[in-house]
Amino acid sequence: MSSALVMVDRSVRLSRRNLDALLTALMLPIMLMLLFVYLFGGAIETGTKYVTYVVPGVIMLCAAFGASTTAVSVSQDVTGGIVDRFRSMDVGGVAFLTGHVVASVIRNVASTLLVLGIALIIGFRPTAGPLEWLAAAGALLLFVFAISWLSAAVGLLVRSAEAAGGFTFFVMFLPYPSSAFVPIDTMPGWIHGFAEHQPATPIIETLRGLMLGTDLGTAPWLALAWSGGILLVSVAAAGALFRRRTAA
Amino acid sequence: MCSYNVPAVEVTALQKSYGAKRVLTGVDLRVAPGTLFALLGPNGAGKTTMVRILATLTEPGGGRATVAGFDVVRERHRVRRAISLTGQYAAVDELQTGAENLRMMARLTGLSRPDARRRAAELLERFDLVDAGDRRAGTYSGGMRRRLDLAASLVGQPSVIFLDEPTTGLDVRSRQAMWDVVSDLVRGGVTVFLTTQYLEEADQLADRIAVLDHGRLVADGTAARLKEQVGGRRLDLTLADPAAYDAAAARLGDRVLLRDPARRTLGVATDGSAAHVRALLDEIDPGRRAVDRFALHAATMDDVFLALTGTPAREKETADV
Numbered sequence: 001m002s003s004a005l006v007m008v009d010r011s012v013r014l015s016r017r018n019l020d021a022l023l024t025a026l027m028l029p030i031m032l033m034l035l036f037v038y039l040f041g042g043a044i045e046t047g048t049k050y051v052t053y054v055v056p057g058v059i060m061l062c063a064a065f066g067a068s069t070t071a072v073s074v075s076q077d078v079t080g081g082i083v084d085r086f087r088s089m090d091v092g093g094v095a096f097l098t099g100h101v102v103a104s105v106i107r108n109v110a111s112t113l114l115v116l117g118i119a120l121i122i123g124f125r126p127t128a129g130p131l132e133w134l135a136a137a138g139a140l141l142l143f144v145f146a147i148s149w150l151s152a153a154v155g156l157l158v159r160s161a162e163a164a165g166g167f168t169f170f171v172m173f174l175p176y177p178s179s180a181f182v183p184i185d186t187m188p189g190w191i192h193g194f195a196e197h198q199p200a201t202p203i204i205e206t207l208r209g210l211m212l213g214t215d216l217g218t219a220p221w222l223a224l225a226w227s228g229g230i231l232l233v234s235v236a237a238a239g240a241l242f243r244r245r246t247a248a
Numbered sequence: 249m250c251s252y253n254v255p256a257v258e259v260t261a262l263q264k265s266y267g268a269k270r271v272l273t274g275v276d277l278r279v280a281p282g283t284l285f286a287l288l289g290p291n292g293a294g295k296t297t298m299v300r301i302l303a304t305l306t307e308p309g310g311g312r313a314t315v316a317g318f319d320v321v322r323e324r325h326r327v328r329r330a331i332s333l334t335g336q337y338a339a340v341d342e343l344q345t346g347a348e349n350l351r352m353m354a355r356l357t358g359l360s361r362p363d364a365r366r367r368a369a370e371l372l373e374r375f376d377l378v379d380a381g382d383r384r385a386g387t388y389s390g391g392m393r394r395r396l397d398l399a400a401s402l403v404g405q406p407s408v409i410f411l412d413e414p415t416t417g418l419d420v421r422s423r424q425a426m427w428d429v430v431s432d433l434v435r436g437g438v439t440v441f442l443t444t445q446y447l448e449e450a451d452q453l454a455d456r457i458a459v460l461d462h463g464r465l466v467a468d469g470t471a472a473r474l475k476e477q478v479g480g481r482r483l484d485l486t487l488a489d490p491a492a493y494d495a496a497a498a499r500l501g502d503r504v505l506l507r508d509p510a511r512r513t514l515g516v517a518t519d520g521s522a523a524h525v526r527a528l529l530d531e532i533d534p535g536r537r538a539v540d541r542f543a544l545h546a547a548t549m550d551d552v553f554l555a556l557t558g559t560p561a562r563e564k565e566t567a568d569v
Contacts, residue, residue: 017343081337088333
């Protein structure tokens with residue numbers, strides 16, 4: 001347990017010092033939000049003010065992208081010598097990966113708050129009460145936690161930090177064919193199946209429903225199932241991959 | 249700390265394969281506590297695999313190994329409390345300062361924050377890194393990074409220290425500094441198990457040297473004994489012309505320790521006695537016209553290495569023997 005705390009401390013410090021990655025993780029979602037609200041937003045018909053429609057999607061994208069950079073930092077560690085040093089000191093995969101995942105969650109709480117702050121400045125007006133805020137925060141945290149573990153597993157799977165960077169791209173583009181930026185029913189028919197049933201959509205619809213009072217439907221349960229499922233599979237996969245990667 | 253009658257490292261019939269590739273094929277060795285042991289071998293001989301098994305990072309495929317009296321498989325957690333490992337890649341965080349790296353490692357060994365701070369300061373002092381302590385490790389030179397890496401491995405006061413090629417890639421001065429540090433460690437009573445491709449390193453530092461080649465030990469003893477084993481001396485013969493050189497080289501085959509076609513010189517192991525030298529000359533040069541001159545040298549570790557493994561340790565070193 002205490003070694004896990006030292007590992008968290010380490011990963012948080014490394015995140016703070018890795019300015020390039022930190023700025024990208026913060027600036028990218030903000031730029032995207034401003035881009036969509038001010039450049040594309042006027043042309044997109046969503047039935048509400050566009051900023052109101054798009055912010056939950058941007059928050060989700062910000063969280064997913066921020067969490068996915070965990071793959072890069074895990075990959076850098078396992079391709080260098082430090083994991084061997086840790087293992088020879090009896091610091092195992094659990095403490096090591098926990099450090100990365102917890103630091104990722106902390107990073108994402110900070111960047112989500114920043115995005116939310118800027119969204120409020122440019123006209124986002126949520127209607128949520130304290131309970132809804134709490135539920136939205138919980139849903140987002142669980143999602144970030146799940147994607148962080150998934151990213152840690154990917155970081156252990158790939159052979160280089162560059163390949164891990166590719167995964168962050170995949171995660172960043174996943175929200176486009178979802179309800180993040182435009183309503184799904186405006187998309188061509190063949191993509192509806194994917195857009196409606198991929199994990200980004202129920203997460204975004206859950207945030208939207210909780211923050212803005214739109215119809216939640218089954219979205220929260222689907223979101224819970226996706227996040228929980230990704231989390232369970234990823235934790236198991238990360239454990240197995242860590243053993244396979246380091247024991248050779 | 250282990251008691252003095254328990255070997256620091258004891259390996260019996262150790263084997264390891266990766267798929268069809270047999271990396272270690274039955275290695276036996278013992279290292280006495282408080283000594284410096286060098287495992288010498290060409291690239292790909294299995295040195296790193298050996299160290300990884302002893303440091304509990306890789307499981308052996310067969311045989312048995314104990315470190316500080318504990319089995320590396322069944323008692324690996326106890327082994328880990330007794331050892332430290334410094335690998336070929338510096339295992340420090342470039343984005344943390346030297347002091348932060350050391351404090352982190354110290355806390356991982358279970359020290360409290362104030363104790364970790366104290367231990368880190370001590371190690372910075374000892375490894376001549378006080379001035380650099382508050383700078384990020386990413387700004388360090390290669391030599392400084394290795395010293396920080398070694399310092400980091402010592403936070404837990406291990407009794408057996410594994411160093412996997414600690415000076416590979418360092419310049420001459422940094423290498424000398426590293427050697428001083430390693431010698432100090434052994435004087436302090438710990439056991440050092442190091443791997444190296446540098447014959448000079450093993451010759452200078454080690455109480456005992458084992459030569460690993462193709463996954464098995466081909467020699468094990470003090471530097472002096474190994475040199476004796478290949479005859480202790482090297483007879484350098486300068487041949488009269490290229491044809492004589494080629495003929496002599498062909499006759500001697502893999503007994504040749506030194507080849508220098510430019511100077512038409514061949515080196516071969518001998519014990520230095522008149523009888524043996526005479527016999528060698530008669531064998532190579534029955535017509536008594538092929539050999540111009542000869543010279544006797546003390547065998548170097550390069551000669552030992554070449555005689556034992558059949559491959560030069562490093563091309564450059566053999567070229568300028």
